Amino acid sequence: VIHLTWNIARNIRVNDRKLFDLIKFILYQSLKYIQSLLSYLEETFDDNIPIRKQLRTTNEPVHYCITCECEVFNILFVTELDRKHVVRCLDCALLHNKQLENIVVLYQFILDDLKAIYEQFQLCFMPISNHRKQIEP
Known part of the structure; x- marks a missing residue:
């Protein structure tokens, strides 16, 4: 849901207030989580844990934790399991x-x-049409 929400925010104009508020809330919470996760890694492990950049590729699937199956967004913890790279949550x-x-x-x-x-x-407002349909008797 997190990847979907970021894609909606990036690519689609939303004009429904409730949907907009929900999307904005999810974006905010995920940003807050990323910042707290990065702070935790820095405070706990100092420079012993390098965080490497591997930008997301086009059509790359969403990542899920191999253990608990939660969606893992942006910060991936990658290990090798049976000669395959697997993603875990923190x-x-x-x-x-x-x-x-x-x-x-x-x-x-x-x-x-x-x-x-x-x-x-931002919330996108739709123009209001001044033309009303005429009701025929």
Whole structure:
């Protein structure tokens, strides 16, 4: 749902107030989560955990945690399992390895770009037509 919400904010004009408020709330919460997650990593692991940039590619599928199956947006904790790279959320990555050893941390979106999308997402007002249909008797 988070990826879908960001795509809607990026690509579609929304003119329904309730939908707009819901989308704006989800965008805000995901930004807040990303910032707190990055702060946690910095405070807890200092520079021992490098966060690498791997921008999202066109048509790349949404990532889900291999353990709890929650959607993982932007900050991916990647490990190798049976010679395949798998994604975990922070909670499951910490359960897997408290020191996050042998875990690669990737980010897929630049935080300033996400903030710009959030700021640019505005409620779109539809013009009101002055023409009324004539009712025929």
